[in-house]
Amino acid sequence: MRGYEESREGSLEAIVKAPAFLTAAHELKSPLSLIRQLALYADSDSASPEDISRTLEQIKLTSERALRLTTNLTKTARLSDSLFGLEPVDSGVICHQVVEEIQPLYKARGSDVVLAGRMSPVLCVANRELLKRVLLNFADNALNYGETKEPVRLSVVLHSDNHLVRFGVRDFGPAIPAKLWLALKRRIDEGLVQPVSGRPDSSGLGMLIAKRFAEMMDAQIGVIRHRNGATFYLDVKASNQMALL
Amino acid sequence: MKNIAKILLVDDDKWYLEWLSKYLRQELGCEVTVATNGVEAIRFMDDAMPDVVLLDLFMTGPNGIALLHEMQSYQDLSKIPVIICSNEIDSVRDMVSNDQLRTYGVVGLLDKGTASLADYIDSVTRVKVWV
Numbered sequence: 001m002r003g004y005e006e007s008r009e010g011s012l013e014a015i016v017k018a019p020a021f022l023t024a025a026h027e028l029k030s031p032l033s034l035i036r037q038l039a040l041y042a043d044s045d046s047a048s049p050e051d052i053s054r055t056l057e058q059i060k061l062t063s064e065r066a067l068r069l070t071t072n073l074t075k076t077a078r079l080s081d082s083l084f085g086l087e088p089v090d091s092g093v094i095c096h097q098v099v100e101e102i103q104p105l106y107k108a109r110g111s112d113v114v115l116a117g118r119m120s121p122v123l124c125v126a127n128r129e130l131l132k133r134v135l136l137n138f139a140d141n142a143l144n145y146g147e148t149k150e151p152v153r154l155s156v157v158l159h160s161d162n163h164l165v166r167f168g169v170r171d172f173g174p175a176i177p178a179k180l181w182l183a184l185k186r187r188i189d190e191g192l193v194q195p196v197s198g199r200p201d202s203s204g205l206g207m208l209i210a211k212r213f214a215e216m217m218d219a220q221i222g223v224i225r226h227r228n229g230a231t232f233y234l235d236v237k238a239s240n241q242m243a244l245l
Numbered sequence: 246m247k248n249i250a251k252i253l254l255v256d257d258d259k260w261y262l263e264w265l266s267k268y269l270r271q272e273l274g275c276e277v278t279v280a281t282n283g284v285e286a287i288r289f290m291d292d293a294m295p296d297v298v299l300l301d302l303f304m305t306g307p308n309g310i311a312l313l314h315e316m317q318s319y320q321d322l323s324k325i326p327v328i329i330c331s332n333e334i335d336s337v338r339d340m341v342s343n344d345q346l347r348t349y350g351v352v353g354l355l356d357k358g359t360a361s362l363a364d365y366i367d368s369v370t371r372v373k374v375w376v
Contacts, residue, residue, distance in 0.1 A: 026333065033332045033358045034261055040362050041264040046271045051264075058260050109259065 023205050024073055031066040035059050061105045065140065072133055072209045084127040084216050088239040091122045091156040091165055098135045099154060106143055106152070113139055116155035116170070123239035124165040130213040131167075131236065134221070137210045138169035138232040146171035146229060164235045172229040181225050188221060210234070249369055252277045253295035255286045255312065256330070257304040261357075265299075265365065272366055283312035290322055297372045298327045299355075299365075302337060313349040326372045328353040330360075 041047055042055040099113055106113045124131075135154070142152040150172035157166050176184065187204040188211060207221070214221045214234055224231040252275050256262050262279040269277050278295070280286040282304060289295070298316075302309035309329070316322040327350045331337055334356040337346075346354075353368045 029332050029358060030258075034258060037261065037357065038264060041268055044268070044362055046268050051267065055264065062260070 020205065020208065027069060027205050028066060031062045031069075035062050035066075038062070057108060061108050065105065068133075068136060068140070072137070072213075075130070075133070076209050076212050079212060079216050084130055086125050086127055086217060088123045089126045089128050089131060091124050091167065094128065094131055094135065095154050095156055095167070098132055098139060101132075102136055102139045102143075105140075109143060111143060111146070111149075112151035113142075114151045114153055116153040116168075122156055122158060122165055124236040125239050126217045126219065126236050130217055131234075134210045134213050134234050135167055135169065137206050138234070141206055141232065142169050142171035146173050158238060160235075163238055165238045166233050166235050168224075168231045168233045170226075170229065170231045174229075175227050176225050176230055184223060188223060249273065249275055249296045249372060251275065251293065251295045252369065253286060253289060253298045254279045255281075255283070255298060255304075255309065256301040257281050258301075268362060269365065269369065273369065275369075283308065283315065286312055287315055287322075290316075290325070294321065295325060297369060298325055299330050299369075300327050301357075302329055302331050303333055313351075317349060323350060326350055326352040328355060328368050328372070330355040330357055332357045 038055045038059050042052045042059075047055065095115055099115055103113055139152065139154070146152055152172075153168075153170040155166075155168045155170065157168070158164070159166050184207075187207050210221050217236060219234055219236040221232070221234050224233065252269055252273075254262050254266055254269075254277060256279075259281065262281070266277040266279050269275060278289055278293070280289055286298070286300075300309045300312065313327065316325065316327070329337060329346075329351055331354075334354055337354065352372060355364060355368055
């Protein structure tokens with residue numbers, strides 16, 4: 001029993017000292033701090049009925065965002081083949097669901113997210129829930145880092161001789177500086193997070209989670225740099241089931 | 246000396262800026278301007294010198310530390326008092342000493358996670374501007 005307790009403490013110590021643990025704590029602290037402040041303001045004499053209504057909506061959307069992150073963290077910790085089976089998934093349906101879920105947050109922030117063109121019924125081999133979470137992650141990221149009024153665009157295309165389905169989330173703003181671009185690529189390739197005090201732009205926790213989810217689906221994430229923004233993409237295997245009909 | 250008339254809020258969270266700017270305007274009757282990054286903040290300061298800046302250090306893009314450096318490089322901007330508002334006040338204290346903060350014109354620290362609405366008012370009203 002003592003050996004078990006010692007080994008358990010050692011494991012816990014390793015966990016709390018891991019950079020990702022601190023990063024996750026900070027990423028959760030920000031929305032919780034905002035929720036608290038909004039609640040204080042809504043409760044004050046300074047807030048008009050319109051202010052209160054808008055503030056309550058902001059509290060709801062911020063808490064939903066924080067819950068998405070905590071759920072993603074839990075799922076990342078519990079990833080195993082048996083829990084997340086793969087099946088043919090209609091790409092267009094997933095994209096519609098993602099837009100429907102995150103659009104209220106976009107609208108509340110004065111932005112918009114749209115589907116790029118008509119969604120053909122392209123089937124991919126994925127886990128429905130993990131696929132949706134990766135795309136929500138990308139869309140959440142685009143909301144925070146896109147800088148123009150141009151709507152963020154969600155797209156689906158077949159490529160690599162129709163062997164892969166590429167889901168793309170395109171945001172618009174200034175081009176990512178070269179130094180940040182290289183750091184971002186490194187985070188995606190190596191799954192790195194960085195401590196809060198050293199972050200030039202973000203912690204990379206979202207990318208780490210997206211990468212782990214993608215790996216469970218034998219998929220890959222990546223990013224394309226444009227002169228006016230970036231596209232974060234997820235390449236998933238195309239399903240041959242439609243070809244058999 | 247005069248009381249605070251112009252406040253500049255610098256933070257990358259638009260909803261935080263929205264409620265705080267409304268609240269300070271209503272409670273203090275001040276002119277409150279918001280900026281979501283250091284570049285916007287400097288641009289505003291070029292046009293209209295604020296009496297005090299409330300600044301989040303850890304922002305996306307050009308962060309608050311870069312802005313503090315930039316302000317110190319101009320004689321007029323270096324005199325503007327700064328109140329740091331952050332969710333990571335412990336990290337700030339680990340990184341820099343109080344003496345170092347003072348050299349950057351920092352006159353106060355507010356922990357966004359625990360500050361009350363009255364704390365924001367107290368911090369700003371304690372700053373007196375020399376004319």
